[in-house]
Amino acid sequence: MADNKRKLRFKSIALLEAVIILFLAIALIWVGLIRGRNEAVPANAGSQDPQVRRRAVIEKEETFYQLDGKKILMNDGTYGEIFVPVYEDVPASTIDLNELTMRNGYAYYKENGQVVSTTGIDVSEFQNEIDWEQVKQADIDFAFIRVGYRTYGDGIVTYDSAFQRNIEGALDAGIKVGVYFYSQATNANEAIEEADAVIDALAPYDITYPVVYDWELVGHDNARTDGVSVEALADCCISFCERIKDSGYTPMIYQNTGTAMHKLDLPRIKDYDFWLAEYADKPSYYYDFKIWQYSNTGRIPGIEGDVDLNICFRPYDGKAKAKDKDDT
Template identity: 85%
Template sequence: MADNKRRIRFKSIALLEAVIILILIVLLVWAAFIRGRNEAVPANAGSQKAEVRRRAVIEKEETFYQLDGKKILMNDSTYGEVFVPVYEDVPASTIDLDELTMRNGYAYYKENGEVTSTTGVDVSEFQGEIDWEQVKQAGIDFAFIRVGYRTYGDGIVTYDSAFQHNIEGALDAGIKVGAYFYSQATTADEAVEEADAVIDALADYKITYPVVYDWEIVHDAARTDNVSVEALADCCVAFCERVKDSGYTPMIYQNTGTAMRKLDLPRIKDYDFWLAEYADKPSFYYDFKIWQYSNTGRVPGIKGDVDLNICFRPYNGKVKETTTKTD
């Protein structure tokens, strides 16, 4: 009899424990659901149209070099000429370098005898007061405006003091506009924070050209000096996916050396690329849509040096809809 009572008591305790575990599981699932809803970030708080910006799913993917011995030759300050094998799954550039010409300080690209490229500048507060009407008359088709930057010491997201003047001046002059952010992000979350700052700043403007992620190595006790290859790729993907979700064309800016040695090119191959290489002809093997060929260009309406760019594929397609317009 005593054994029967113990068995009944044990069964009762086991049943009670099972009920408690079931209740805890239900509560945990409900809490996760509520937390997920609370963490969603609205795209444009002032917009009448409700939007939600998602976070990119960061995926690591296998990639492979060419097996046919194809290689890229580069110069290194220590070893002289060095080589890396070619990625088989990253598109190569199709630009015919023989069709690149320089005239009056600007680069042009021809296809079938016709100029198909456009000419642009990228500017920030460092260019000072710009006369955008003169810039337009000088033959500039597009301008990338710096929205802001993250400080490389303490990591504070800061808007460019000339952003509003520059973007409104360029648009009023009939120059097509893109935008860029100078990043010092070290994590995907920081890259998302930077993308959100850009998206908020651009909400009221007509953006035709890409929104660009400009991550650079400073080598001056910067917070990004020791960022890993994987972390940098995560930042690129997180920023670009956030931008794409908001209706803009994402793009990554980088110089040849950093692109070849630091960027995980297979992971960013789906985004347009803006190459910085100051030379008579670009040497970058892989595909790029814009080439920044000079940082000492001269353009009427801009005092001092300015970056000059050639765009091989003009961006005249879909533009993000805006709720307000500039005067």
């Protein structure tokens, strides 16, 4: 009988200890949540002087789970055919692939029987010296010029050695111009630094086509961006594009189909124009895109070696940035 009472007392003590531990755990979690809220700093914290370029307000909303059942079939090197959910809040492409044709190595797009697309290239210092007059005579309407890049090892922002020569040569030849920056940013601050470098470089020029954020995964090597999360990449895209938009230019994001579908948080960047890289006879990308890079082995008179070929489905006819009255 005494043993039973002793066992009952031990059980009561153990139960009381468990209850106390549970209450302490709940209290610690609650204190942590309150402290985290008080110490959290928004992306645009710290007001800046109106003369200084502002930071983007980074808004985040969970949009991964889609419940309508729609899906996109894709091919994966490991799993073969896979499917990913369709984002209902991300605009789908409206391009009629039946109206997309190839002729003499160039892609063309028609509406109501009329060609409405323009043909373009993108170049950097790797194309060496370019004869832009010959490029213009080859029916090239626009060119994206690389402004610069961030090194994928040391993370140093560097201007393309041929930027000035290429942008002035293209503009003088009557070719419409956009620019891009090859990013290896790992956070929003670095993306802003890259955008500012682009804005400073563009100050002397009037461009027509967008300013493009080109963030790419580096394969077959160790790069500083290898561990960048989906959330951090979206923060970089938004920070760069908003900085560019604040300066009066049209921002755009460049990406290939695989990285776009698996790495980009598409609902968060849906408001920016998209430039698709997919080397195929027809694009398979489900969502909206304004420009399609369909080849990296194009040959154009005036350019030594291979060059990327692009089609813009609806041309950017207006100025990407209006000149100030003091500049006129």
